[in-house]
Amino acid sequence: MKCLLIASESAEMLFYWTDSEFQQNIQKQYGASQEEGHEVFPAFEDSISTLFAPIIISFSTMVTEADSYTSFTTENNHIYVLHQFDECLYIAVNGDGEEKEEDLRRKIYVMNKMIEVLFGMVTLSGNLLRKLRARDTEQRLRLWKHLQSLLETYSHLQENDQSFLVEAVERLIHPTLCEQCIEFLERRLVQQINSSVERGGEEVLHAFILVHTKLLAFYSRNASILSTSDLLALIIMAQNMYPSNVDVDDPSPEDIDSTSGSGHESFYTPEPSPTDKDSSSSKPVRGSTPVFEFVDPDIQMAEDSLSTLEVYPPDPATPHKVFLEVSQKDGLYPMMPHSMYCLKLWPGITLVLLTKFPHSGVAMSVYTFWEAFAKLEKRLNEGQGGSTRGQPMHEVRSKLDKFLKTLALNGIQSSQLQNVWTEFKNRAFSRGGPGFSRLILWCKNMKTQLCGIYRQCFLSDSGPDDTPRHLSPGLRERAQTMVEQLMDWKDFLLVKSKRNITMVYLEDFPGLVHFICVDRSSGQMIAPSLSITERTTSELGKGPVAQYIKNKMWSLVSTTRHYLQKGYSTLTLRDGDFYFCYFLWFENETGFKLEAKDIPIMPDDSAPIGMLAQNHYKLLRYYNKNHPGETVKCYELLTVHLGVIPTEIILQHCRQLASKLWEPSRNPLL
């Protein structure tokens, strides 16, 4: 019995997802109050929002009292976890004992991450995000269905895939093939596309090949980095589009009940080229916006919803807009717009290209201004109003004036922003300015307006450039060559993805049952495959035994996270017939082991430890830095041994694994 919902502060349901059991349960409760035999269920959406409304309202009441709910439990072990992101309250429920509180909290954070990836900076404005709840029922259901299916895909991966368990990317370990593919991606794909004329301003930044959830090859242009968090989110999206049933052994054709509906077509038998059917249906009403008078800026923006997002592109070559972190020399820009092309080479093997938007500079400017106003708001809230007219704001002033002119030149509707900005300037820069509280309000308005510009540019069809599809034809050809290139390797790869590493080195480590090793600086993990299907026999045996080990592993990871949250970086447990170890340590670039430092102790309701939603290890690495600018690497090792093995031997194994795994020359697994 599971549920996840997002509600606005006014208890409006912005999104919900439930499993069928939860739905039945709600309907039963609602049915009970109806007359007997005459069970007319009200719309499920209404029931669920009525039932949760008291909790949501009480949450807001308590927030004003400077304390807020984080979780509830009941006697029959149902768990409720609550978390607020800006103005949206997320509630996750579990009633079947399959998830613990931490799991629910993680789910909430991941859901928030997925929404950020899909909507970018719009998530920073509660008023805009409210449009998750589109007025048009059909549109709303379509968007919700998409989010629901993403959430289900994530849950499935989190429960079954080791790389999503520890939130690090798993690579297919085959150095030769890997190198060949990277070379191909670079020379034959990225370079050629980027030099072709038909790209129309788009530029491929990253290209990678996934075999199921595992990374075969990754190529990035320039020095730009794709963060692990974003990469994991993209893998979830790719899996959602082309679900691979990991329980099936032989790579079968797409399952019929695939959630994406685009499963039937393979890339190399292309369907008729797509037309611009989407954009025509929701053509922008650019000219029809009434002349700005001072109205609540949100009201106007609330009229249209996040329309482009709800329709899943019918053609695989149609890109998705995704909003990813970009790190540049002058700073970190979260949620910058990209296009994601996701092409299925074979069932189970996917090619993903990420391209830069032609006008992504606007996004950076918008974010810079947004950040400036957010900082100002924070300062004002803390009562340091004096710096309002300080240097930074004057700089923002001139830049923003210029920016507004640029927007106008590019035909971007910015009159609302212009008006709010004028008003803000009047208040902020005039002598004897207004009280802080008024200025805080205007900061908020500015932020909302900036998000509105962002949305206009990147999330609606009325952006400055039409949805880029220029790459499609050329991309098909390139991908076709990729298909040919990989033809001989296809079956090998699909099998390899199931049995990436097997425990063939048992004689070296007697008594070792399983391990996971994670490099948190690169966001990669190595672990023997846990095959738990009936048909395959792995070294762990098959069926129940492997399932048992798997369950132990999952619970061990959650335990170690709990202790890590409380500041413990080493842990050993004797549990039943097994002995578990967990180690976390830091090294500098040359491999020198840094002395352990006390790591911060987090409250129970802090962000989940991992890399997908928030990179906790980045924080840890920061704490371990002795000198600024120093690169600190962070590693984790989890092992499971049989309980009868003497502790000294176990520690020796751990030490060997820790020192050898990341050195290709000495890696016993290669």
Add this chain to the structure above:
Amino acid sequence: MAELLQPDSRMCNYFFLYDGSKVRGEADPTRDGICYFYPEETPLDKQELLCGQLAGVGRCVSELSSSPARTLRLRRNKFAIRMKDDFFWALGCSVDVPTVSVSEFLDQLIDLFCFYNGPVRQSYQLNSQETLAAQWARYLSHLQSGSSELSHIFSCLKTIDSTNVDPLLLLKAALILQACQRCPLVLAGCILFRGRVVSTQMSPGLTMKVMIHESETYTKAQRPNGTSASSSFSGTVSSTTVFLTAPELQDLQSAPVDKGFSCPTTPQRDGPSKKTRLSRTLSDTPPPESQVSNPSLSKPPQKASLSPRLSDSDVFSPASSHSAANSFNPSPQSLRFLSNGENTVEDEAEESRSRDSTGGRSQIRSEGDGSVFEEDSHLNGGEGEGAFGGVFEFQAVESGNEQPHDDKVVEEDSRVSRGSVSGHKAGKSDPPPLLPPPHRLSDASEENALIPMTLYMHRVKGLVLALLVEPHFMSDATSMEEVYHSSLASLNGLEAHLRTISPGAPGGPGPYTFAHFDCIQSTLTTNLSGRSGGAWDQPFVRATSLLHSHFCNTETLQEAIIRNASTAVYGTRSVAQETYFQQNGGSLRNSGIPNHQDSAFSLPSKARHRLLKHGVNLL
């Protein structure tokens, strides 16, 4: 054992009881439903906010999940919740306290209230809100009194420091209790000295409940139930009505073979599993009275007013002179069950209730040594005099090598025992039906029943003999006199001895810190000195709290080592105990990479060796 006292370590931030039945309509103000709110000085607005919001959310969650809410957690406080009928209890603690401990604390508090006041709904009908508020406040302060951070984690009994006490004194205390039990109206008892347990025949939970009465007797003028003093016994005897749950009563009535009847601290010396059976008739051979008459043991009390609580006028104010015994005198059958809505049945209730008392007894018998118990069972089986089973078991006060001797005594005495028991019975002219028939107890409809019993207390300066007795014991002059006189001299002697024992000096911060919790007897042994606030204490308590929660939630977990940059703590547990160990000082620093030279991994062997001298056996 060092005194675990920290002045500012109160566990509970908020506690309230909210009666939803008083706030039904839209117009009813929330304050009408607030039965009790702690801290009492909280502004009413804040009280209303917390009660209203938490009760509302609790109710909403209960409806969604079709099950009462258990915990509501906020960012700064965590609340354990109990919901029963229209009552809503919430106990708010700091988020650092383990959830299991908070829930346990709330259960204890509610149980304590029901123990002295009976069913909640009923007591709110009979008594004013102010009177009961005083009760809640007292129980709350009692449960928190002298608590250290460790005792927030483990709810444990306070016992006398057995390392300073001559084991013979503990034996003596046990014998006094056994002697009292010879009276068929006495169910079980315990002996307390200055707020600490010397010896008990009751379960830890029940002992804990009984203990509060001792600290309470001086404020008894406010007691609603009325503590009565029996004028014939020189003003040192008092009694009050208490309410037992059906499983508690059943436990007391079933054969005591099941339970550890001794000073809870002794097994730590001898190992928990070493048990010796002693026939109660052992006490016949050297009667306690004669033992005390030995001049060397019974020194006359030197300081008559050792403790202010002994002031007679204070203890027996006229206001409470109406006798509880009178109000609950006739026809025990009619009084036995006060059916009510309160669920004070603990989790284990189902289990213990499922075996009826007779069956349960014979089952236990069959596990014991045959010769004694076979003979015994036919004596007790049909009679239903569970508490009067003739055979007692208690954990050896002597060290284990005396066991063969004791066994022999048991066998020899079993015949005598039978004789004495029947003789005693024959001597009583008309024993009233002591107990309800077993099937009544397992009747499902009586699940929430609270059975009124009487708590009898005999105070000798700092020493208190507390007995749970049948309600009509207080009106049975013969029995009362018998119990009083048979124990008086021994109590005097015991008190004199205990008084001379000087408390052990609190040890300074040693090279290691440990805590050993006996889950069966709810006792805690530790060298953690709460007052010194040593640099190593805080990390130790934090680690212990985490590990204890982990042990509670993971049945299969046997031992764990957790380590951060500066400290490492080892925890191990078995069915009977949990032990935590930390090495203080020394350099732990290393990189955190697996390293067999890391001193953290030598903790298990160090703990094994170091703790032996504290009577903790981890081998």
